[in-house]
Amino acid sequence: MKTTKKPPAKRTTRHAAAKPSAKPAAKKHEPGREIDLFGVPMDLGGSRRGTDMGPSAIRIAGLEEKLEQLGYDVRDGGDIHVESRETTRQGEAKAKFSPEIARCCEQLRKKVQASVAKGHRPIVLGGDHSIAIGTVAGVAGHFRAKGASIGLIWVDAHGDMNSPDTSPTGNVHGMPLGVLLGYGPPELVKLGGFAPKVKPEHTVLIGIRDLDVGEKELIKKSGALVFTMKEVDQFGMSEVARRALERVTYGTAGFHLSVDLDGVDPMVAPGVATAVNGGLNFRETHLLMELVADSKQMLSMEVVELNPVLDTRNRTAEFAVGLMLSAFGRRIL
Numbered sequence: 088m089k090t091t092k093k094p095p096a097k098r099t100t101r102h103a104a105a106k107p108s109a110k111p112a113a114k115k116h117e118p119g120r121e122i123d124l125f126g127v128p129m130d131l132g133g134s135r136r137g138t139d140m141g142p143s144a145i146r147i148a149g150l151e152e153k154l155e156q157l158g159y160d161v162r163d164g165g166d167i168h169v170e171s172r173e174t175t176r177q178g179e180a181k182a183k184f185s186p187e188i189a190r191c192c193e194q195l196r197k198k199v200q201a202s203v204a205k206g207h208r209p210i211v212l213g214g215d216h217s218i219a220i221g222t223v224a225g226v227a228g229h230f231r232a233k234g235a236s237i238g239l240i241w242v243d244a245h246g247d248m249n250s251p252d253t254s255p256t257g258n259v260h261g262m263p264l265g266v267l268l269g270y271g272p273p274e275l276v277k278l279g280g281f282a283p284k285v286k287p288e289h290t291v292l293i294g295i296r297d298l299d300v301g302e303k304e305l306i307k308k309s310g311a312l313v314f315t316m317k318e319v320d321q322f323g324m325s326e327v328a329r330r331a332l333e334r335v336t337y338g339t340a341g342f343h344l345s346v347d348l349d350g351v352d353p354m355v356a357p358g359v360a361t362a363v364n365g366g367l368n369f370r371e372t373h374l375l376m377e378l379v380a381d382s383k384q385m386l387s388m389e390v391v392e393l394n395p396v397l398d399t400r401n402r403t404a405e406f407a408v409g410l411m412l413s414a415f416g417r418r419i420l
């Protein structure tokens with residue numbers, strides 16, 4: 088696997104799989120050559136400590152340099168400041184630390200929105216998955232001001248669609264997708280002054296295999312498109328990715344890709360807080376990233392839930408860097 092020095096191919100046509108319907112195509116956003124990195128050392132959304140070290144582990148694995156080798160101009164915007172668990176009030180037990188999570192997500196939202204407004208593509212490094220509330224609010228906020236919607240691909244073992252009432256733990260990292268679709272703690276749902284951030288018809292989940300009882304109801308009710316591991320096994324990732332990309336690009340300005348590393352099988356990505364067997368394998372995950380790159384419509388990306396404490400010799404961080412390279416256009420040939 089040699090990295091190429093060639094810049095990624097220029098965008099040619101919009102995604103060919105879009106439905107041939109009468110609905111006029113939304114104006115497409117030209118993906119830029121500039122990438123802004125933001126780290127969010129957040130571990131307030133889960134119970135296991137250690138995800139706050141995720142951004143450092145990914146930087147150590149050489150993300151910036153490898154993206155530059157791919158032909159991108161990369162600027163590291165540093166980390167969002169997150170208060171530590173010891174110095175922050177937990178607050179409401181049904182949505183633990185949600186005031187501090189909301190404060191951090193608001194900081195992130197502003198940085199991401201400013202990045203997208205410059206025509207750059209932000210990459211957000213987690214941190215637990217609660218930070219997606221800020222990332223998606225920033226990207227969606229920019230396009231909303233232009234009257235456009237964005238799509239969302241959510242790779243995860245879990246649904247992340249609990250509400251404070253259905254969550255067995257009160258951990259906010261089990262709620263961000265629900266929040267983005269308009270359900271959950273008001274201080275999070277209202278972030279950026281609008282809700283929902285994405286429409287269910289533009290939202291796709293991939294890799295799902297561990298859902299809480301109450302959460303299942305909300306997922307079914309939400310109208311989001313869900314590819315559980317059963318569908319991945321049944322149809323193959325090629326077909327799942329085709330359907331997913333059709334869904335998130337049809338009538339949108341492009342899409343955000345949110346990768347929870349626990350969506351990947353723990354044999355490949357062991358350094359995650361909430362590992363679940365039977366996940367996406369190495370090639371399935373890369374194929375999804377490669378097809379995302381081929382679509383030329385990814386606006387922004389985040390990689391979350393890396394827990395270096397549970398990792399082996401930074402292997403999961405190195406895998407995460409490989410995924411980002413594939414999603415940004417690295418090719419085998």
Ligand SMILES: [Mn+2]
Nearest residue numbers: 216243247347
């Ligand atoms: Mn997640």
